Amino acid sequence: MGAKAIVLVGAGLAVLASGCTSNHAALNPAGPRARHIADLMLLFVGVSTIVYLVVIAFLIWAMWRRRARAHLQGAQATRAAENKARRVIGAALALTVVVLITLALADFFVQRFLAAHPADALRVLVTGHQYWWEVEYDDPDPSQRLHTANEFHIPVGRPVELVLTSQDVIHSMWLPNLTGKKDLIPGHTNTEVLLADKPGEYSGQCAEFCGLQHAQMRLIVRAEPAAQFETWRQQQLAPARAPQSDAERRGQEVFVRSTCILCHTIQGTDASATVAPDLTHLASRGMLAAGTLPNTQGNLSSWILAPHRFKPGVQMPATALPPDELAALAAYLASLR
Numbered sequence: 140m141g142a143k144a145i146v147l148v149g150a151g152l153a154v155l156a157s158g159c160t161s162n163h164a165a166l167n168p169a170g171p172r173a174r175h176i177a178d179l180m181l182l183f184v185g186v187s188t189i190v191y192l193v194v195i196a197f198l199i200w201a202m203w204r205r206r207a208r209a210h211l212q213g214a215q216a217t218r219a220a221e222n223k224a225r226r227v228i229g230a231a232l233a234l235t236v237v238v239l240i241t242l243a244l245a246d247f248f249v250q251r252f253l254a255a256h257p258a259d260a261l262r263v264l265v266t267g268h269q270y271w272w273e274v275e276y277d278d279p280d281p282s283q284r285l286h287t288a289n290e291f292h293i294p295v296g297r298p299v300e301l302v303l304t305s306q307d308v309i310h311s312m313w314l315p316n317l318t319g320k321k322d323l324i325p326g327h328t329n330t331e332v333l334l335a336d337k338p339g340e341y342s343g344q345c346a347e348f349c350g351l352q353h354a355q356m357r358l359i360v361r362a363e364p365a366a367q368f369e370t371w372r373q374q375q376l377a378p379a380r381a382p383q384s385d386a387e388r389r390g391q392e393v394f395v396r397s398t399c400i401l402c403h404t405i406q407g408t409d410a411s412a413t414v415a416p417d418l419t420h421l422a423s424r425g426m427l428a429a430g431t432l433p434n435t436q437g438n439l440s441s442w443i444l445a446p447h448r449f450k451p452g453v454q455m456p457a458t459a460l461p462p463d464e465l466a467a468l469a470a471y472l473a474s475l476r
């Protein structure tokens with residue numbers, strides 16, 4: 140029992156500690172928006188804790204006092220006690236109002252800060268799908284509009300305005316290190332601003348139950364210095380790398396003559412469907428299936444063959460291919476850096 144309690148307390152402390160250091164934690168802000176939200180939360184928790192302790196202290200004091208004064212009697216003593224109680228209650232009431240107004244004002248100023256959208260922001264359109272994130276960088280020049288999915292990069296220090304909508308049901312984007320939650324609603328657009336002041340890889344999650352694989356609808360944002368971001372942007376804008384080996388050439392043939400082409404795009408090939416994630420630079424992403432599997436050639440094969448095994452309820456159908464064709468297809472996809 141004692142050992143169990145120690146383990147539980149240890150685990151609790153570990154969770155608290157990771158909350159202050161991890162790349163998926165509201166208490167580890169990496170930008171001014173998340174910092175304001177974290178400060179507001181700490182203010183509310185701090186004030187509530189103090190109020191709770193003061194109330195408990197008064198409760199204990201009142202119980203002890205009542206026992207100590209039980210022998211006092213008479214109308215005069217009662218009147219004096221009532222007058223005192225009225226004053227104490229009046230003071231407590233006034234203090235409560237002051238505390239509530241202070242918290243309401245703090246909340247108002249944080250909301251006002253969060254509602255301000257900078258004019259020079261980079262615009263990124265994010266569309267929620269069951270169960271993945273479609274990402275498009277907006278640009279007046281169509282050739283500069285880059286498409287990716289589930290993982291995108293932002294420049295450190297420059298605000299990014301996300302324009303959020305959904306293709307099917309309501310989703311919610313939550314990148315706790317960068318900002319609060321915002322819903323993605325079909326037929327409606329919401330906006331949210333990301334501003335990272337530290338480079339890093341920040342993990343996000345769909346925060347609105349949207350179906351069987353809601354929990355496996357993750358997203359990664361990489362914040363990097365402007366020059367590095369520009370390199371990534373140029374690399375993502377380029378058409379897909381041409382197949383180099385025989386296996387890759389065979390894999391590309393398999394891709395364009397199988398059902399893959401009905402849903403996916405690979406820029407520079409005949410595949411241009413937009414139902415499912417753009418695969419032009421699939422191999423440059425760290426994870427497959429919205430954070431479900433590490434992006435390796437082996438996992439690609441397993442995923443194509445039986446996506447439901449990893450993500451029951453996923454919209455992608457299983458694709459039965461002879462082993463040699465599957466291996467060639469996986470080799471081709473794994474080459475799309």
Ligand code: CUA
Pocket residue numbers: 267268269270309310311345346347348349350352353354356
């Ligand atoms: Cu999308 Cu939950």
